[in-house]
Amino acid sequence: MRLLRYNNLSDEIDEERTFSLQSIPVLKKLTNVFKSKITPGTLLNWANKEKSPDFVFRKLNLNKAGDKLFDNPDVNVWAAYTNVISKANPEEAMVTTLKTRYTDEALSQMILAAKKVSSTESVAIKIQTGQVQNWLTRKKSPNDVFEYLLLNKAGDDLLSNPELAIWIRYMTAFNKENPMQKTSLHATLKTHYSSDAISKMIEAGKVVKGAGTIGVAKRLEATQIQTWLGSKSTPDDVFQLLKLDEVGDDLLASPQLNTFTNYMNVFNKENPDKQTSLIAAMTTSYDDGGVVKILEAAKKIPSTEKIAMNLEAAQFHHWLSTDKGPDKVFKALGLDKAGENLLSSPQFTKFTKYTDDFHAKHLDKKMTTMWTIRASYSDFDVAKMIIAGEKVPGTQKAAQRMEAELFKSWMQPPNNPDDAFRSLKLNTAGDKLFSNPMFRYWMKFLDEYNKVMPGRNNFHTGLTVAYEDEALVKLINTAKENPNTKTLADKLETEMLTQFIYAEKQPIDVAKLLNVKKKTDPNWKLWKKYMQDYHKYHLRDITT
Numbered sequence: 280m281r282l283l284r285y286n287n288l289s290d291e292i293d294e295e296r297t298f299s300l301q302s303i304p305v306l307k308k309l310t311n312v313f314k315s316k317i318t319p320g321t322l323l324n325w326a327n328k329e330k331s332p333d334f335v336f337r338k339l340n341l342n343k344a345g346d347k348l349f350d351n352p353d354v355n356v357w358a359a360y361t362n363v364i365s366k367a368n369p370e371e372a373m374v375t376t377l378k379t380r381y382t383d384e385a386l387s388q389m390i391l392a393a394k395k396v397s398s399t400e401s402v403a404i405k406i407q408t409g410q411v412q413n414w415l416t417r418k419k420s421p422n423d424v425f426e427y428l429l430l431n432k433a434g435d436d437l438l439s440n441p442e443l444a445i446w447i448r449y450m451t452a453f454n455k456e457n458p459m460q461k462t463s464l465h466a467t468l469k470t471h472y473s474s475d476a477i478s479k480m481i482e483a484g485k486v487v488k489g490a491g492t493i494g495v496a497k498r499l500e501a502t503q504i505q506t507w508l509g510s511k512s513t514p515d516d517v518f519q520l521l522k523l524d525e526v527g528d529d530l531l532a533s534p535q536l537n538t539f540t541n542y543m544n545v546f547n548k549e550n551p552d553k554q555t556s557l558i559a560a561m562t563t564s565y566d567d568g569g570v571v572k573i574l575e576a577a578k579k580i581p582s583t584e585k586i587a588m589n590l591e592a593a594q595f596h597h598w599l600s601t602d603k604g605p606d607k608v609f610k611a612l613g614l615d616k617a618g619e620n621l622l623s624s625p626q627f628t629k630f631t632k633y634t635d636d637f638h639a640k641h642l643d644k645k646m647t648t649m650w651t652i653r654a655s656y657s658d659f660d661v662a663k664m665i666i667a668g669e670k671v672p673g674t675q676k677a678a679q680r681m682e683a684e685l686f687k688s689w690m691q692p693p694n695n696p697d698d699a700f701r702s703l704k705l706n707t708a709g710d711k712l713f714s715n716p717m718f719r720y721w722m723k724f725l726d727e728y729n730k731v732m733p734g735r736n737n738f739h740t741g742l743t744v745a746y747e748d749e750a751l752v753k754l755i756n757t758a759k760e761n762p763n764t765k766t767l768a769d770k771l772e773t774e775m776l777t778q779f780i781y782a783e784k785q786p787i788d789v790a791k792l793l794n795v796k797k798k799t800d801p802n803w804k805l806w807k808k809y810m811q812d813y814h815k816y817h818l819r820d821i822t823t
Contacts (some may be wrong), residue, residue, distance in 0.1 A: 293398035319354075322360060332361040333376045342380060347676045349393035349403060352546050370409025386410060389429040390444065412448055415761050421450040421462050431471040438484030438492050438499070447495075451817050456497065464495075465502040474520040477503060482534035486541050514543045515563050524564035528576040531583040531590075558593040567603075570594060595633060602641070605634045605651045615655040622668035624679050631677075635746075649684040651710055661685060662720055686727050699724055713758040713767060719742040722767065725774075737822065748784075751775060776809050783817065788811040 297526035317339060325335055336342060339353040348354055359374065377386055387410065393403035406647060414424055425431055428442040439442060447464065454461045467479050480504070484496030507517055518524060521535040530536065547554040561570045574594070577587035598608055609615060612626040621627055634648045652661060665685065666679030689699045701704060703717040712718050746754065755775065756767035779789055789809055793802040 283371060290467040294596075317690065322814055326360065326363060330363060332357065332364060332372050333379075333410045335360050346385065346389055349396070349399045354399070354761070358405060362405075370405060370412060372409075373406050374409035374413045377410075383410070383414070383423075383427055390430065391429060398597070400432070400711075407445070412811050415452055415456070418453075418457060420460070421453050422447070422467055424449050425467050425471065434476075435479045435483045437468075437480045438496055443495075460618070463497055463502070463504065467710075468499075473522070474590050475522040476515075478535040478538040482537055493701050500538065500541065503538070504545055505544060508545065514539070514546055514560050517542050518560045518564060523560075525660075528573055530561070530573050531577040531586055532580065556593065556597070558590055558597050561590075562594075565593055567594075567607070568597075568613065571611055571613065591629075595629070598633065599636060601638065605630070605637055605646045605648075606654050609651045609655060618660070619663050619667045621652070621656075622674040622681075623665045623671060647684075649681060652681070653688075658685065658689075658699075659704055659717070662703060662717060665714060666720060686724055688725060690728060690731060690787075693760060696721075697727055710754060710757070711752060713761075715817060719767065722770070772805075772808050776805075776812075780813050780816050786813055 282788070290306045290398070291715070324337070325338075336357055339351075339357055341348060341353060341357060344351050358369075361372050361376075362369040381545055387407075390403045390407045392408065394397040394407070411424075413425075414431075419427075421689055424453050428446055430437060430440060430442055430446060430730070433440045433443075443492075450462060450464070450467070465477075468480075477499070481500045481505075484492045487493060488495075507520075514522070518539055522538055523530060523533060523535055523539060526533050526535075541556065543555065556568065565573065570590075572593075574587045574591050577583040578591075589617070609630055612630055612766070613625060614621060614626055614630055617624045617627070631648050631653075633650065634646065637646065652664075656664070661681065664684070665678045665682045668674040668681070689696075698720055703721050705712060705715065705717055708718065710713045713778060752775075754771070755768050755772050756763040759772075761768075776789070786809060788805070790796075792798065793803050793806050795806040797803070
């Protein structure tokens, strides 16, 4: 069976370029073609004597050319001579001469290089045709021929490689003559390339215009999918075979993702009881947090933004369908590391929506937004978030809702203002208490506490616990001298004296604390009011 060559993957070219002495119109010009001293006359004389192509090959000193054979212009003269002498099968005659001097691999590589040079392309194609026919006669395996044609090194562009057309034709002829040793393109590719590499070839081949490459790519993909189905590979298995579990942030831009999606769709159709999704496969390999990171990166790229948005919604529903707790979602979204910027994080809005939906589905589970936040952050950090959020118009409402929940929890028995004072780390503020933002925040809470629970805070506050009386008075006096803290100091002074009354601190002792000795002292009026309030409070039940 004689092989004809393919020009591409869909069209067979029957016409071969003719090499003969007659193709050179003026014999005189032939002299310039020769590198050796052999003249056209000598060549014609050899032809008349029917000298073999091998004889002329040696006379032209081509046997000394080595791997530079096609660099020697005389190779064209030799090919033309062989074409005339061996009209029945000049290609076979050429290969008969060459195969005694070159291995299959060496000659094939020389031919491939020569086909890329315009001056040697025609003769290289002629010789390659003979070599391929010789391989078939010798029953060379398609796998060997695949390597001879360097297709094992073609990479992503293999399907558009012109040598693939030659190999496919060889494989077809080989399978026909050797039915017990049949092979296929996919089987051969698997010998030389990984699944993800084959997938890259397929996706690259789908966008090549013409040459029948698209058709080959689609047929190859169908074969690949059927092979996976036959081996009972799960979508998770294929996800890893395609090395999509190693791509990272660029996952959605990966060509192999199309192959995976196509397989998953076929798998789901064939296995309705084992249906899965892209987001589930991504989660298996990257976990929830990794998927979130991938989607965030993809949303910043126009070409992947839309699919990232769709997958984000799919992830949301996947979490709900698998009853993933808000605390886990909180961490998956990276909100446990957002710090003071929590309320302004785009992910926080998604989280609150998820928490609402989860709570609506599980009314018996107390996993509110605030509960989840406090599971990851201390009350001190939560207060910082609220203070920061109240300064930004877009987060004020969220901050106010959080504050209401935080204050409510601080008012729940057995909690009291002392606990809040310590939670805000004010017990370690020292003489910088009044300049500490958390102190104002605590005072704000204290106001709310006294409104909601009047009379509950009758015996002590965090201040009287954290500071000795003398230190507290000194702290207040210092703060009163600063215009920025005077109002707060006055308010605190009133609160302090109220606590003294509840603690039954005698007026004489308070006079010493306030440094009151006579009517002209600065704190005389303050002490006098304390004495009146003290007697009024403690003598209220005494009747005369």
